[in-house]
Amino acid sequence: MARDAAPQMAIGVGADGRLPLPWLGDALARSAALAGAHALLVHGPAGAGHLEFALLLAQAVLCEAGGDEAAGRPCGRCSSCHLVATRVHPDLLIVLPDALRVQLGWVDDEDGRLTKADAKPSRDLRVEQVRQAIGWSQRTSGRGRGKVLLLHPADAMNAAAANALLKTLEEPPGSMRLLLTSADPERLLPTVRSRCQRLRLGLPAADQALDWLQAQGVDEAPALLAVAGGSPLEAQACAREGLTAAWLAALPRRVAAGDASPLVGRALPRAIELLLKLAHDAQVQAAGGAPRFFSGEQMPGAADPAALREWQRALLRAARHDEHPWNAGLLVESLVGQAAAVWPHAPGRATSRAGASLHSGR
Ligand SMILES: [Zn+2]
Incomplete structure (x- = not known):
């Protein structure tokens, strides 16, 4: 996928008196x-x-x-x-x-x-x-x-x-x-x-963040800002990596179905971070709260609490060792594979590699 180079970071107040952020x-x-x-x-x-x-x-x-x-x-x-x-x-x-x-x-x-x-x-x-x-x-x-x-x-x-x-x-x-x-x-x-x-230093209010993202030419700012936990800089980075609202909306259910294809090939820290956020939202939802990074309708339904804890531990371990790119694809497949136990009743679970790649072809 095409990825834009990061724009030059603005440093300090410019001659026009404007703040960099x-x-x-x-x-x-x-x-x-x-x-x-x-x-x-x-x-x-x-x-x-x-x-x-x-x-x-x-x-x-x-x-x-x-x-x-x-x-x-x-x-x-x-x-x-x-x-x-x-x-x-x-x-x-x-x-x-x-x-x-x-x-x-x-x-x-x-x-x-x-x-x-x-x-x-x-x-x-x-x-x-x-x-x-x-x-x-x-x-x-x-x-x-x-x-x-x-x-x-x-x-x-x-x-x-x-x-x-x-x-x-x-x-x-x-x-x-x-x-x-x-x-x-x-x-x-x-x-x-x-x-x-x-x-x-605090994060900006949502309307200020959305205004800024729009001024930077970021489309679908609300979904990106949500998955970025309210940080406009992170949301901008996600946009540069090609994340879109539709892709994010589909991600929870595809992961619950054991389909790693949306994440394989992405930067490993980003893939693990998104899985951690999904696990976080599943945990919050299990406790009766509203998900923070993904929307409630996008979530795959009730998670098995013990399997969820186990999955979170595996994700945190992977996050600590995310500098091993030679096995990145396999690691992501294995982490997504473990999500199957978290959502044992998720519909559309791929039962084989062939199933997974068919699913990703849509
Ligand atoms: Zn001066």
């Missing part, structure tokens, strides 16, 4: 009260725009024209704001896992090794990256307005990396500020959490 303004205004914090942890639900927000905050800290200080906004027009927006500000260091840099297209010539076909860029923030960042933090500010060290996502630091950062986190050199992000702060070392002031 319209829902970040509220948290930005709240950040003004935390201007004295030398270490800030930006947290909130996944897909809220943590990196976009942290970059916006960095731009505000480094802005040389002052911007709108009450609203926490950078001006978007001074040379410093421009340098942040083009990621070449000498006093801003952005530390990301290699895998994310590749995904964003933020790799330069010396990183050629990362983009080779057989490369497996790390999803961790490595201890060497943290040590380099500490070395950088000890150098003098290039433009004299302090420095910003951004670590995203901070929970990608392993224990060695986090421990290496502690001293700098406690006493940043000079007027440096540290910005850490996390969609799951419980995964951070308590010693890291306790050294940061916190700023919560």
